[in-house]
Amino acid sequence: GATSSSTPRFFIFDVTGSTDGSATGITGRGVDSGARVTSAAGTPNPQTAANTNEMTVARSKPIFALCTATNCSKASPAGSTLVPGTSEVIRFRIDAQGDDVIFDGTNHNIRFTIAQSGGAATGRTANLYEVGKTATLQAVTGLDLTTAGTINFNAITTTISNNTYKEYYATVDLTDYATAGESFRLSLENAAADLSWSDGVSGTADISNASLTDGLPMTGGTLLKP
Numbered sequence: 232g233a234t235s236s237s238t239p240r241f242f243i244f245d246v247t248g249s250t251d252g253s254a255t256g257i258t259g260r261g262v263d264s265g266a267r268v269t270s271a272a273g274t275p276n277p278q279t280a281a282n283t284n285e286m287t288v289a290r291s292k293p294i295f296a297l298c299t300a301t302n303c304s305k306a307s308p309a310g311s312t313l314v315p316g317t318s319e320v321i322r323f324r325i326d327a328q329g330d331d332v333i334f335d336g337t338n339h340n341i342r343f344t345i346a347q348s349g350g351a352a353t354g355r356t357a358n359l360y361e362v363g364k365t366a367t368l369q370a371v372t373g374l375d376l377t378t379a380g381t382i383n384f385n386a387i388t389t390t391i392s393n394n395t396y397k398e399y400y401a402t403v404d405l406t407d408y409a410t411a412g413e414s415f416r417l418s419l420e421n422a423a424a425d426l427s428w429s430d431g432v433s434g435t436a437d438i439s440n441a442s443l444t445d446g447l448p449m450t451g452g453t454l455l456k457p
């Protein structure tokens with residue numbers, strides 16, 4: 232069967248006839264990629280034809296959801312007061328569909344985008360935790376939160392087993408946000424570089440494409456200093 236190392240091609244060919252729509256051409260559009268493939272007349276070879284699109288196959292798919300009081304142990308901060316110091320900024324869950332979703336500590340990542348106002352150009356630390364464990368999955372240090380743009384957790388080791396979920400949260404040192412009106416927020420977008428994981432297929436590369444997931448983009452609440 233197909234695995235994440237397979238690259239099947241999508242191809243449409245016209246069938247001769249007066250009622251099959253071949254005179255006007257038939258176009259298929261990928262829901263995630265937006266790529267379009269238009270049918271071709273005659274009997275071209277799909278292996279060499281130009282009007283094809285290679286698809287990505289994944290054995291597992293992570294499904295992201297921002298935590299609420301009903302789907303997690305507690306809700307993600309939403310419209311909360313920013314208190315200078317280390318604060319929880321976003322809480323979310325990942326469900327594994329199809330097979331295990333694996334972050335192996337070396338080849339995979341979750342990259343958050345920063346939206347902030349104010350602050351100062353000081354090296355600060357962000358941490359990612361798995362709920363139920365006291366040790367951090369990864370600490371990213373030396374961050375200038377005013378210019379960094381993103382926080383990339385690229386050395387996390389955690390596995391979500393098929394048909395289960397795990398809950399995670401990120402904390403950030405917001406010591407520099409001490410003036411009224413300053414704010415901070417994290418989101419997980421859906422660019423290819425924002426997420427990579429393994430579906431456990433031996434000998435395959437990580438699946439570095441966030442558009443293969445559900446639930447993204449995912450935006451946390453804004454913390455505001457009163």
